[in-house]
Amino acid sequence: MNSMILRATSRLILPAALIFSIYVLLRGHNEPGGGFIGGLIAAAGIAVHTIPRGRLSLIRLLRASPKTYIGAGIVVALLSGLPALLMQQPYLTHQWPFEVALGTTLIFDIGVFLVVIGAVLSFLFYYLEE
Incomplete structure (x- = not known):
């Protein structure tokens, strides 16, 4: 697609979407939102940026x-459960560990965030094949 407007x-759109996605990620365990x-x-922001520009x-x-992002996200999400095991x-x-809302929930959400980005962009990656 070669749209000059897009x-x-x-x-x-890309910087705004990335900033808003991080905001939604960080508020997710207290209010609606989160890693997914x-x-x-x-x-979506990355897709809008890359569709007119190509693979x-x-x-x-x-x-x-994108598969690397999926793997890294799964590893991060799995590692977020280890502190509980260490505390029996x-x-x-x-x-x-802190009185503010920083804990293993955020680490788990970051893992989900990476998995979702990798999954959606792996679809886009194959869609943009020439």
């Missing part, structure tokens, strides 16, 4: 395969 507006919705917003633009933007509690019992 190419011009996507330069504004934040990942969808980030992937090479997506490769340059990601700097890694059931796996994925969330720990809150």
